[in-house]
Amino acid sequence: MMTPFRRRNVLPGFLPSLGLTLVYLTLLVLIPLGALILKTTEMTWGQFWETVTTARALATYKLSLGAAFGAALTNAVFGLIVAWVLVRYSFPGKRVVDGLVDLPFAMPTAVAGIALTSIYASSGWVGQHLEPLGVKVAFTPLGILVALTFIGLPFVVRTVEPVLQDIEAELEEASASLGAGRWQTFRRVILPMILPALLTGFTLAFARAIGEYGSVVFISGNQPMRTEITTLLIMTKLEQYDYTGATAIATVMLTLSLGLLFLINLLHGWARRSAAA
Amino acid sequence: MDVTQTLDRAPAAPALVAAEAPLAKWALVGLALLFLGFFLFLPLVAIFAQAFESGPSAYWAAVADADSRSAFGLTLVAALVAVPINVIFGIAAAWAVARFDFPGKGFLVSLIDLPFAVSPVIAGLVFVLLFGMQGYFGPWLAERDIQIVFAVPGILLATLFVTVPFVARELIPLMQEQGSEEEQAAISLGAGGWQTFFRITIPNIRWGLLYGVVLLNARAIGEFGAVSVVSGHIRGETNTAPLHVEILYNEYNFAAAFAVASVLAIFALVTIAAKAGIELKTGMHGRTR
Numbered sequence: 001m002m003t004p005f006r007r008r009n010v011l012p013g014f015l016p017s018l019g020l021t022l023v024y025l026t027l028l029v030l031i032p033l034g035a036l037i038l039k040t041t042e043m044t045w046g047q048f049w050e051t052v053t054t055a056r057a058l059a060t061y062k063l064s065l066g067a068a069f070g071a072a073l074t075n076a077v078f079g080l081i082v083a084w085v086l087v088r089y090s091f092p093g094k095r096v097v098d099g100l101v102d103l104p105f106a107m108p109t110a111v112a113g114i115a116l117t118s119i120y121a122s123s124g125w126v127g128q129h130l131e132p133l134g135v136k137v138a139f140t141p142l143g144i145l146v147a148l149t150f151i152g153l154p155f156v157v158r159t160v161e162p163v164l165q166d167i168e169a170e171l172e173e174a175s176a177s178l179g180a181g182r183w184q185t186f187r188r189v190i191l192p193m194i195l196p197a198l199l200t201g202f203t204l205a206f207a208r209a210i211g212e213y214g215s216v217v218f219i220s221g222n223q224p225m226r227t228e229i230t231t232l233l234i235m236t237k238l239e240q241y242d243y244t245g246a247t248a249i250a251t252v253m254l255t256l257s258l259g260l261l262f263l264i265n266l267l268h269g270w271a272r273r274s275a276a277a
Numbered sequence: 278m279d280v281t282q283t284l285d286r287a288p289a290a291p292a293l294v295a296a297e298a299p300l301a302k303w304a305l306v307g308l309a310l311l312f313l314g315f316f317l318f319l320p321l322v323a324i325f326a327q328a329f330e331s332g333p334s335a336y337w338a339a340v341a342d343a344d345s346r347s348a349f350g351l352t353l354v355a356a357l358v359a360v361p362i363n364v365i366f367g368i369a370a371a372w373a374v375a376r377f378d379f380p381g382k383g384f385l386v387s388l389i390d391l392p393f394a395v396s397p398v399i400a401g402l403v404f405v406l407l408f409g410m411q412g413y414f415g416p417w418l419a420e421r422d423i424q425i426v427f428a429v430p431g432i433l434l435a436t437l438f439v440t441v442p443f444v445a446r447e448l449i450p451l452m453q454e455q456g457s458e459e460e461q462a463a464i465s466l467g468a469g470g471w472q473t474f475f476r477i478t479i480p481n482i483r484w485g486l487l488y489g490v491v492l493l494n495a496r497a498i499g500e501f502g503a504v505s506v507v508s509g510h511i512r513g514e515t516n517t518a519p520l521h522v523e524i525l526y527n528e529y530n531f532a533a534a535f536a537v538a539s540v541l542a543i544f545a546l547v548t549i550a551a552k553a554g555i556e557l558k559t560g561m562h563g564r565t566r
Contacts, residue, residue, distance in 0.1 A: 017370070085306050105492070211398070
């Protein structure tokens with residue numbers, strides 16, 4: 001797309017639109033986030049470090065990051081399968097299934113939380129069958145993983161689908177005609193092509209899962225040191241009016257989220273470039 | 278047989294020589310459906326099953342209860358406030374970013390994306406830090422007897438914050454893709470700025486706008502974490518529908534909790550249908566947010 005000469009002079013409204021945007025973002029986003037940073041600086045570095053490295057806090061990081069990673073990985077594997085099935089095959093009810101994939105985007109997290117808890121509790125539809133096998137889901141880290149998998153489900157599916165759709169059949173046919181088996185073709189032709197999108201979807205699901213609260217807080221049981229996630233720790237400190245403590249943990253989370261946002265933008269760029277190639 | 282036919286793109290079914298064995302196909306379909314069944318279908322069914330567990334009259338009683346109604350009302354108000362404001366912002370931001378070049382544009386776009394990357398709990402926390410009793414503006418507000426946190430204004434602010442990016446993120450790529458030629462032509466033919474905007478820009482972006490509004494609306498209604506932090510959970514006053522679900526559930530009033538949840542779930546299904554409808558209409562698919 002060519003940039004026309006002196007576009008800015010022809011179209012009106014540059015200063016008003018930019019001005020409105022900047023004012024709104026400053027008032028609603030920059031100042032509140034600035035308050036967070038400001039509050040953090042009220043602590044000394046030593047106090048900050050002590051607050052964010054308590055055994056309890058460290059346990060929450062391990063749990064949040066670990067469960068988010070596991071959920072994103074599950075979504076990467078099964079999301080790829082779902083995307084493949086939706087793009088390549090037809091079956092009765094496919095339209096409905098395709099639409100349902102967006103459910104975790106549209107559903108309030110609290111609603112998802114209580115639904116998942118009721119299913120996986122010991123008396124629940126699935127829980128009652130798993131319990132005799134010794135598998136407890138509700139009120140364990142496994143339950144957290146289940147909830148985070150729900151939350152991240154659409155990300156991989158929706159990022160990989162367009163790339164799968166754009167793969168030309170000739171490439172696969174060429175590979176097959178050169179003697180490659182189906183799995184070989186998948187592994188060496190198709191997978192490299194969808195890898196950027198797959199990684200992007202994985203990172204999106206991971207980033208979302210780390211900050212998740214509503215769908216996890218019901219199924220996890222929230223026991224400190226065992227099933228407490230970082231967002232709940234922040235919430236608990238707030239309820240106890242420990243604003244500086246909550247802010248310190250929040251700053252750790254925010255730094256991680258910003259790092260992931262940066263990484264996602266890089267991955268998006270990579271995915272765009274490799275799709276254009 | 279025309280040689281070029283074998284080289285044409287095969288849309289849904291790859292050519293015979295490069296396809297999976299039927300057994301593999303059905304195994305994959307089965308696996309996909311099993312996964313989706315457990316994670317999507319089962320929870321959805323569970324919501325409605327549990328909602329009606331005590332019978333239909335208990336269901337209606339829970340949904341029409343005074344506290345429930347006030348919770349639905351507050352949720353609606355939050356959406357009615359968040360949608361127009363963020364639509365106006367989204368259009369303004371898209372106009373600035375997609376139609377002009379200026380230094381720092383990339384930074385601005387990242388800034389718009391920021392509420393997306395922030396955990397909802399942190400989104401609520403920042404407003405408590407600003408407007409809470411011990412917040413930076415706390416004493417100033419207390420002097421004037423203004424309540425923001427633990428009151429409706431705080432809920433509106435938190436909802437506004439988390440929904441900032443939705444419309445902007447839809448419109449920016451759309452308007453960049455469409456280019457400004459039509460608008461430039463209009464201006465050069467003597468149309469005024471607003472004339473151009475309402476008669477050319479808006480019609481061109483209307484589906485992207487609608488799509489963004491649908492997603493924004495769903496998020497505004499369903500927001501839980503951020504609102505939970507700022508709300509104070511005062512029944513009948515500062516509870517949105519998702520918070521009300523939480524309260525009922527924590528009181529072990531499961532049937533009522535699921536009854537209210539089912540209303541939200543129905544709305545989620547309507548959202549998905551609207552989203553799919555727009556995607557069908559405009560030929561886009563697989564948009565991730």
